Amino acid sequence: MTEEDSQEYGSVYSLTAIKSDIRLFLFHHEGKRSAKDAIELFAEIEKMREASSPVPVFVSDDWDAFEEGLVNVYGQIELPEYKGIGRKPLPKLIPAEDLKYIKVYKKKVKGYVVSTVSSIVFGNADEIFEMLGACSEDYIGTSYVERINLTIRTCLARFIRKGVNFSKTMIMHQKALDFFQAWYNFIKPHNSLKLKVDSQHRKWLQRTPAMAENITDHIWSLKELLTFRVPIQ
Numbered sequence: 129m130t131e132e133d134s135q136e137y138g139s140v141y142s143l144t145a146i147k148s149d150i151r152l153f154l155f156h157h158e159g160k161r162s163a164k165d166a167i168e169l170f171a172e173i174e175k176m177r178e179a180s181s182p183v184p185v186f187v188s189d190d191w192d193a194f195e196e197g198l199v200n201v202y203g204q205i206e207l208p209e210y211k212g213i214g215r216k217p218l219p220k221l222i223p224a225e226d227l228k229y230i231k232v233y234k235k236k237v238k239g240y241v242v243s244t245v246s247s248i249v250f251g252n253a254d255e256i257f258e259m260l261g262a263c264s265e266d267y268i269g270t271s272y273v274e275r276i277n278l279t280i281r282t283c284l285a286r287f288i289r290k291g292v293n294f295s296k297t298m299i300m301h302q303k304a305l306d307f308f309q310a311w312y313n314f315i316k317p318h319n320s321l322k323l324k325v326d327s328q329h330r331k332w333l334q335r336t337p338a339m340a341e342n343i344t345d346h347i348w349s350l351k352e353l354l355t356f357r358v359p360i361q
Contacts, residue, residue: 140298142287142305143169144280148187148272150340151318153309158302166197174201185228185251185259189270195229195249202227223250230256232269244269276312284308313338314348 159165208217228251285293295301
């Protein structure tokens with residue numbers, strides 16, 4: 129890169145979020161590998177949550193920026209008690225009581241992952257396992273979001289490393305992921321979401337993440353997706 133090159137040039141990271149129980153691809157954010165980008169990711173996810181619904185349990189890999197991003201979005205300011213001596217203590221940002229976050233560490237030996245360890249960073253363990261419908265011995269990891277990241281890399285040539293199909297502009301990079309997100313949620317049936325049908329003619333009902341979330345009642349075609357008109361808000 130040179131000083132004359134655009135600020136868009138260089139490495140770009142895509143942060144993704146998925147609702148693991150129904151495989152719904154919630155949001156993606158493109159930027160650098162910084163706490164600022166993690167904050168923007170969680171801020172957009174928070175906008176999707178209904179006020180009456182609880183704060184979800186967050187699970188991620190071992191990256192400190194996620195912890196900082198969650199505290200910035202779901203934290204609250206606390207003013208320490210002033211004891212009357214010296215300078216007044218500065219206010220500090222602490223995680224909210226209802227914030228629940230699990231960090232997954234991967235142990236490697238000679239470059240190979242040999243085990244994973246889940247560590248509760250924020251929240252009560254009993255409440256977390258109850259919300260996840262799991263027990264303390266169950267595996268909790270990042271396999272779902274890692275699987276969608278693999279699907280992105282296999283479906284979008286611009287994510288293939290050291291290839292000639294890399295994105296030339298940020299806007300086209302984001303639009304490509306927008307299209308993938310719509311295809312993944314509305315068109316692609318997921319085998320883990322299918323429902324058994326008590327019928328002689330049909331045994332299984334295939335579903336997409338959008339169907340599982342009750343956003344739509346059928347699997348969309350590519351034509352339906354491309355011709356759909358977004359209602360004016």
